[in-house]
Amino acid sequence: MGAGLMQRPSIEAAKELGYKALVIDANPDAVCVPFADRFEKIDLKDTNAIVDFSLSLGKNLCAVFTAGTDFSAPVSLACQKCGFVSHSFESAMNASNKILMRECFKKNKIPSPDFFEADENYINLFQKNKTPEIHFPKVVKPVDNMGARGCRLVRNKDEFLPALKDAVCFSRTKKAIVEDFMEGPEFSIDALVVNGKVIIAGFADRHIFFEPYFVELGHSMPSEISENKKQEIVKVFTDAVHALGLTNGV
The missing domain is CATH 3.30.470.20 (ATP-grasp fold, B domain)
Structure with a gap:
């Protein structure tokens, strides 16, 4: 899953092991499309399409894999539906x-910072001063992104709202997590x-x-x-x- 630069080692490793690399990505012009034995345009966010496509391959499919993407959950669901260990x-x-x-x-x-969830409804309440008092510093992150996108340290109340809006924007589910800074x-x-x-x-x-x-x-x-x-x-x-x-x- 994925035809970006970070997926090239995985594609090459599969081929070195004697398998054919069937690569999916939303972008047909992604940099590693030429390295695939077969390419299918499927958005990695479309879990149902990934599962359906995996099942359609029947016994020809040997494994489902990703590296360097946010999409390990669709991999696990596809593996589960196809009967693979995962x-x-x-x-x-x-x-x-x-x-x-x-x-x-x-x-x-497990040692972990205190946290709470925030979404667009929380943002509206915060702007109306209807949320509990917050003690800074905090760290604000999208709940479902990686690579530090939308993640930042918030040192005071003035920085909080812009940071929260960014985090929600970068979240696929439009939710953020607000944690104590460690x-x-x-x-x-x-x-x-x-x-x-x-x-x-x-x-x-x-x-x-x-x-x-x-x-x-x-x-x-x-x-x-x-x-x-x-x-x-x-x-x-x-x-x-x-x-x-x-x-x-x-």
Whole structure:
């Protein structure tokens, strides 16, 4: 799923393994369309179309996969409908929607900032001074986007409304999450989950710039933190994976 530049390694890897790469994307002129053995114009936001198309391929379809996109949930649903091993659709949604994610963390006592959901109705109430008092700083994010789009630090009331409108605008469901700001370094952890077992594949220090935004310009691997701190973070990460219900996949 996806014919952008970040999908090229996946397309090439599938072909190196002897499979044919059937690529879908809403843009027929996407940069990796020429690398596909077959291309179909399907919007990655159209989950029903993706499931129907996957089922139409019958036994010719060997796997459904994406990398570097926001659309892991449609992958899981298509896999579920086709009988492939994967994360469940519910757990994929937990890992894709920040409100569902934080609710899973809260329920399972995973360290996580306090939060609340905000939408266009909340914006209207806020403009009429009909919302509870907010203590800053906060971080505002779309509930269902990635790559730091629409995400920023809010230091005072004057910055809050513009940030909230941006976050809602960048959300496919027109919802934002407002979280307490947590001071400290950021890390990226990559892992595979196989039958519920979490296998760490990478641990990196993230380099974030352009405050009040959170834009990652790069990362360092191996990390510079101590092994004890690294293992502490990996433990929280692993507990979080289980709290989301992830079982088979990245």
